[in-house]
Amino acid sequence: MNSTHTICNKQLDLYIIQDIIITNKIIELSAESQDKIEKCRLYLDEKMKENKEPIYGINTGFGSLYDVKISNKNLTKLQENLVMSHACGTGEEVPKEIIKLMLLFKIQSLSYGYSGVQLKTINRLIDFYNNDIFPLVYTQGSLGASGDLAPLAHLSLPLIGKGEVYYKGEKYSGDQILKKFNWEKIQLKSKEGLALLNGTQFMSAYGIHMILKSYKLNYLADLIGTLSLEAYDGNISPFDELIHFIRPHNGQIKTAKRIKEFLLDSELIAQEKQHVQDPYSFRCMPQVHGASKDALKYVEKTMLIEINSVTDNPNIFVDADKIISGGNFHGQPLALALDFLGIAVAELGSISERRTYQLISGLRNLPPFLVKNPGLNSGFMIPQYTAASIISQNKQLATPASTDSIVSSNGQEDHVSMGANAATKTKRIIDNVCTILAIELMNASQGLYFRSPVKTSPFLQSFIDTYRKEIPFIEDDKVMRDEIIKSEKFIHYLIIESEELFG
Numbered sequence: 001m002n003s004t005h006t007i008c009n010k011q012l013d014l015y016i017i018q019d020i021i022i023t024n025k026i027i028e029l030s031a032e033s034q035d036k037i038e039k040c041r042l043y044l045d046e047k048m049k050e051n052k053e054p055i056y057g058i059n060t061g062f063g064s065l066y067d068v069k070i071s072n073k074n075l076t077k078l079q080e081n082l083v084m085s086h087a088c089g090t091g092e093e094v095p096k097e098i099i100k101l102m103l104l105f106k107i108q109s110l111s112y113g114y115s116g117v118q119l120k121t122i123n124r125l126i127d128f129y130n131n132d133i134f135p136l137v138y139t140q141g142s143l144g145a146s147g148d149l150a151p152l153a154h155l156s157l158p159l160i161g162k163g164e165v166y167y168k169g170e171k172y173s174g175d176q177i178l179k180k181f182n183w184e185k186i187q188l189k190s191k192e193g194l195a196l197l198n199g200t201q202f203m204s205a206y207g208i209h210m211i212l213k214s215y216k217l218n219y220l221a222d223l224i225g226t227l228s229l230e231a232y233d234g235n236i237s238p239f240d241e242l243i244h245f246i247r248p249h250n251g252q253i254k255t256a257k258r259i260k261e262f263l264l265d266s267e268l269i270a271q272e273k274q275h276v277q278d279p280y281s282f283r284c285m286p287q288v289h290g291a292s293k294d295a296l297k298y299v300e301k302t303m304l305i306e307i308n309s310v311t312d313n314p315n316i317f318v319d320a321d322k323i324i325s326g327g328n329f330h331g332q333p334l335a336l337a338l339d340f341l342g343i344a345v346a347e348l349g350s351i352s353e354r355r356t357y358q359l360i361s362g363l364r365n366l367p368p369f370l371v372k373n374p375g376l377n378s379g380f381m382i383p384q385y386t387a388a389s390i391i392s393q394n395k396q397l398a399t400p401a402s403t404d405s406i407v408s409s410n411g412q413e414d415h416v417s418m419g420a421n422a423a424t425k426t427k428r429i430i431d432n433v434c435t436i437l438a439i440e441l442m443n444a445s446q447g448l449y450f451r452s453p454v455k456t457s458p459f460l461q462s463f464i465d466t467y468r469k470e471i472p473f474i475e476d477d478k479v480m481r482d483e484i485i486k487s488e489k490f491i492h493y494l495i496i497e498s499e500e501l502f503g
Contacts, residue, residue: 036113079193089138101205144419147329148202206423231447238283251293295344335402335419342426
């Protein structure tokens with residue numbers, strides 16, 4: 001039986017989230033959260049009885065229609081219309097692992113009792129989460145303010161028997177999945193549609209998914225870069241702690257320390273060197289990889305604040321007897337962080353490709369293109385072309401989305417974050433860097449072969465031995481795409497299976 005995570009006042013962090021994901025925990029609301037949710041809903045119901053004035057999003061239209069009053073008898077219809085009309089997503093389907101995070105973070109945000117939703121509405125979202133029912137959500141359609149309207153509309157459609165879901169690999173309509181589980185559709189009450197649609201859970205789910213992956217990628221960049229250093233017969237002196245303590249960026253110090261630990265008891269790194277200096281792509285790994293580590297820390301901090309916040313609008317403050325319309329749905333903090341994340345990870349790929357280029361250049365007693373019979377064999381010539389092509393694409397993708405905006409809703413929503421676009425393009429960057437590192441790993445392992453019988457460290461040799469079971473040494477030309485794909489799968493396996501965050 002799966003263990004349980006209780007949604008309560010305790011904040012989510014990366015370790016809790018990773019544990020929830022890896023152990024496939026079911027979730028439930030604490031008694032305290034249930035009480036806050038019901039107290040807020042009761043307050044709103046009573047307020048609707050006594051207050052005849054328009055309250056934005058509760059008994060009015062939405063966006064530029066904020067001054068159109070809606071009669072009480074039409075409030076359920078108003079909320080359903082909102083969900084249906086805003087479900088305008090296009091593009092590719094969002095990966096299921098990100099949809100699951102969207103559900104978790106929407107539940108977390110609504111659980112604080114400032115949104116006016118019914119308890120049964122949140123419990124149905126929990127049912128979806130615990131049963132791995134994934135509403136179909138699409139990558140395009142969100143401006144990142146008023147939150148992620150279109151993606152969250154698709155996430156919410158099955159609550160009212162609309163839209164589509166995946167369940168156990170099969171696609172069901174919203175109505176079919178309700179019937180399969182013998183559930184009644186949710187009768188949305190005042191404010192609920194807006195509570196479900198306003199919020200930043202599309203951006204933040206992408207962000208958390210990518211930061212978890214990026215920490216592991218950064219570790220692998222250190223590891224694969226160290227293997228390349230060994231294959232290149234590089235120097236250890238650039239990783240001496242003394243030079244890093246006089247420029248004490250945390251990521252820089254951590255990278256240098258990690259690389260020295262990887263090299264412990266290496267015969268290769270200890271042997272006399274013919275070259276006093278190495279190219280920047282080797283000796284500046286602490287500075288470059290380290291800067292990305294520090295960037296990840298900033299992104300992590302921003303994302304954790306966001307997923308532990310209330311991001312819909314308006315917000316209901318029972319104790320203060322106030323309903324306040326504001327802008328907590330605006331994704332600007334996330335948009336900036338997501339752009340920064342994309343740039344930081346793109347740089348890991350950029351310096352990786354440069355190391356690959358150095359390895360195939362026929363320098364330091366390595367054969368040209370890392371093959372025994374160059375000329376007859378092209379060897380590792382073209383995988384570097386592939387990496388260079390991907391690097392160029394990443395440069396284009398790393399152009400910030402957050403500097404863009406466009407007026408919507410008849411001028412009422414006149415500045416938007418474009419954080420959703422930052423999220424989806426950054427995911428492409430991260431996926432690309434997995435491929436770039438996979439290509440570098442192919443080259444580094446091939447280069448190390450030519451250093452035999454001098455050995456690398458026991459740790460690095462163990463890693464290479466595991467890798468060689470999947471991707472053997474290449475004697476003669478073969479279809480290199482097949483080798484790249486196998487190397488990519490090896491990288492992905494390490495990312496998925498590792499329970500260590502390497503943060």
